[in-house]
Amino acid sequence: MSFALETAAHPEGLRRVAIDPVSRVEGHGKVTLLLDEHNHVQQARLHIVEFRGFEKFIEGRPYWEVPVMVQRLCGICPVSHHLAASKAFDRVLGATPISASAEAVRRLMHYGQMLQSHALHFFHLSSPDLLFGFDSPVAQRNIVGVAQAHPEIAKKGILLRKFGQEIIRITAGKRVHGTGAVPGGVNKLVSAEERDSLKRELPQMLAWAQDAVDIAKQLHAQNPALYNRFGSFRSNLLSIVRADGAMDLYNGVLRVRDEAGHILVDGVDDQKYLDLIEEEVRPWSYMKFPHLRSLGRELGWYRVGPLARVQNCDFIPSERAEIERQAFVDWGKGEPVHATLAYHWARMIEMLHAVEVIAELLDDPALLSGDLLTSGQRQRSGVGIIEAPRGTLIHDYDVGDNDLVTRCNLIVSTTHNNQAMNEAVRSVARDYLDGHELTEGLLNHIEVAIRAYDPCLSCATHALGQMPLDVTLLAADGTVLDRVQKSALGGVSRSINHSSDEISL
């Protein structure tokens, strides 16, 4: 069996419409639609179109380089990769638990990142759709348009993100691709001066984060029909939770709920993720399709990220965010909320929670003094799982006696949502596009659905694709730099190239 609208029965003769590139998301993706002569959608796919091959070239590197290397998977959520890798190598070093100080600094870094990433997504990337309408003029549909029409909202967004980025700078050394965490602990603690500079901003940030939840809530209240229906479908929900069921974005056990909200699996040790999840490859995307082994590919796929986390946990361990979680749960009237656009509301609840956690952490004396590093009994492998802004992030490594990585497996947040994003695209294609003349505004509806998942398409590129083509890369002076051809059997053949020669232009 395959999924509805994934593959047209007779693609020949259908008209192809592409949204390329998908914009106001991180990374590189495109959507293709195949339509018949009456504009009925026969096929809709979100393709991830870039290869980078991180999992392979990390093999052979010393393990202590990896937490810095893997940040280059993604510039929006580098801290997630930094910490997930560090947690995996904590295991390899037997540094479990790490010191109280190291954990406090890492948690501060992580929740700072949650704040900056969620602010960026809501204000800089998605708010134009939500504030102006999905088919508003293309020239206005960006952060510049928001800054002109709603200067206060744009400014709050910019300054909330700035606060999160400053937390990252203080804990990691710089805002993007820092070096704060190391296997077994952290590189540095926080000074009293740095802590106080952050504390001064807290009341304002708390108020603005609350405002952001209110904006998201109002959007739902003003247009419940749209917000409940748009891109909505039922799915399982996966995340980590604290052992007592509380929301914890840094550490926990794996939990899955089914589409009715009943717990399917709970308390799974993060080191045993492979017992729970397997991945499937489909020929039209670089991104793999994960699902629960026990349920298989058709029934076992699930969603991750804010929508899953806010509903998967039993409670949020901070006062204001818990009040907001309850309001969110009430919105579902006893059923899980499955609406794609509800991701934004859930994301803002998490952003509020992040500010509250940051406030708690800044009062922790362990931030200022204590041990940086811990060591223990060396192990051959380690798994690090963390809740990144976009969902559950898995780093899994084997390390040899010579300290070199011998195996690396990454399942990034956006990959878990691969099937879900495709379902959202197809739902919107069915409900809004089918049978209509496709306008720019209608096509943007598809992107609105994708954006709700806040995909990080850079993170999710693993492998190679190929076109039935012969591609030759010429330098400006006509020198052949690179040539790739696809053989009849689908293999890629390569030509010698001279890319190491400096070419003067």
Added chain:
Amino acid sequence: MNILPNGVPPLHAPRKLKLATVSLAGCFGCHMSFLDMDERLLQLLEYVEIDRSPLTDIKTIGRCDIGLIEGGLCNAENVHVLREFRSHCKTLVAVGACAINGGLPAQRNQRDVGQMLRDVYCGQTGIDAGGQIPNDPELPLPLNHVHPIHEVVHVDYYLPGCPPSADAFWTFLNDLLAGRTPQLGHGLIHYD
């Protein structure tokens, strides 16, 4: 907090300049660092209009004054987009380590592309049985190696760093907007 180097004059430009940005084989970190100009962004937007960019929904590039290129070249589509940027932008800037020398993604240049493909899709941990190599015509063909952009087009300026800091962006764009040759100076040029 961020402090501008001494002697940097305030933002000045005779007219709104058109700016386009793209991330090729990069991680988006340079775009993040651009946004790290924070409230200075609002000032910048008084002098700059953003054309094609991941931050807007303009998907085809028009005539632009400045093109900022993040990332190197890892597939045929990257090359196509880069050439479009070169032909539409008066001034083209290689932003960050990947555009300038391939950066971390160029680590894959030591390995055979076909072998990596088989490893990742047919031999990776946790893959279900029957792994296959994606081969859909919609997927752009990867290059054997990751290339820096100056190997394919002429580049006017290089803004180094992984990523360049927000202050480096700010200083560079200020100079460019004012018609001066950009000078980053001590403290704004470093890799990490």
